[in-house]
Amino acid sequence: MGSVTTQKHANGLEYVDVNTELCQARIFMQGAQIDQFTPKGKPPLLWVSSADDYQPGNGIRGGIPVCWPWFGTHENPEYPQHGFARNKIWSLESVNMRNQVVDLVFTLPKSEFEQQYWPHNTEVKVLFTLSETLSVSIVNTNLGDTHVNLTQALHSYFPIGDIHQLKATGFSHSKYIEFGQGPITQSQDSVEFDRETDRVYTELAPLQTLHTPHGTILVSRENSQSAVLWNPWIDKSVRLSRFKSDDYLTMVCLEAANVLEDNVKLAPGESHTLTTHIAWQ
Numbered sequence: 001m002g003s004v005t006t007q008k009h010a011n012g013l014e015y016v017d018v019n020t021e022l023c024q025a026r027i028f029m030q031g032a033q034i035d036q037f038t039p040k041g042k043p044p045l046l047w048v049s050s051a052d053d054y055q056p057g058n059g060i061r062g063g064i065p066v067c068w069p070w071f072g073t074h075e076n077p078e079y080p081q082h083g084f085a086r087n088k089i090w091s092l093e094s095v096n097m098r099n100q101v102v103d104l105v106f107t108l109p110k111s112e113f114e115q116q117y118w119p120h121n122t123e124v125k126v127l128f129t130l131s132e133t134l135s136v137s138i139v140n141t142n143l144g145d146t147h148v149n150l151t152q153a154l155h156s157y158f159p160i161g162d163i164h165q166l167k168a169t170g171f172s173h174s175k176y177i178e179f180g181q182g183p184i185t186q187s188q189d190s191v192e193f194d195r196e197t198d199r200v201y202t203e204l205a206p207l208q209t210l211h212t213p214h215g216t217i218l219v220s221r222e223n224s225q226s227a228v229l230w231n232p233w234i235d236k237s238v239r240l241s242r243f244k245s246d247d248y249l250t251m252v253c254l255e256a257a258n259v260l261e262d263n264v265k266l267a268p269g270e271s272h273t274l275t276t277h278i279a280w281q
Contacts, residue, residue: 035063170208196233
């Protein structure tokens with residue numbers, strides 16, 4: 001029999017613990033952030049830094065932080081990086097289990113919206129479907145009477161064993177911007193890593209593959225033509241908070257996104273759903 005229970009971390013953060021015949025997972029109310037997902041009989045599919053101490057108010061350095069309602073640095077430099085949703089307390093709206101498949105819906109309460117940053121009348125939910133695979137969605141609905149534009153990302157951290165042996169594929173015929181340069185057209189299908197990598201891709205195919213020493217991870221997207229591929233490498237690792245200096249060796253981020261020209265444009269009453277699907281091949 002499977003179970004879905006609400007528990008509390010030693011540092012006070014509440015989370016939902018999922019244990020079924022298909023998987024084990026943990027999702028925190030803060031940020032609606034999943035930090036553990038392990039299909040039964042297989043290795044974990046998400047990475048978290050051992051330097052993270054799960055303090056309230058800090059987004060967890062790993063798992064899948066929700067970047068909303070903007071990704072990266074806002075045009076106003078006083079606004080928080082990656083929006084404000086990842087540090088807010090979300091509400092668990094519903095739980096449904098059928099044949100050991102668990103569906104969870106989290107909603108960001110209106111009281112948690114930062115009106116000085118986001119004066120729009122919108123609703124945002126994060127949906128999880130947990131089985132042998134993991135699906136995560138951000139659902140935006142414009143409840144107001146004016147158009148709304150936003151950018152967003154599911155900032156997924158993957159355990160890849162050894163960055164020197166990682167090959168990421170599925171990038172041919174896409175474009176990317178990196179360190180302010182671009183757009184650069186990528187003709188080759190694969191990316192390998194020997195330096196800091198911070199690419200914001202557009203015109204990207206819906207499926208990428210991470211070939212690691214421990215197996216192959218499939219990462220796909222719906223309603224998204226953009227994604228971010230990131231590894232901080234050596235110098236930046238030293239500067240990152242809640243991140244060990246050698247953590248770059250064992251992780252990579254491949255983030256489903258709606259950024260740059262792929263931003264979300266919502267007419268009054270309109271909804272949009274960004275989804276990522278993650279699985280071992």
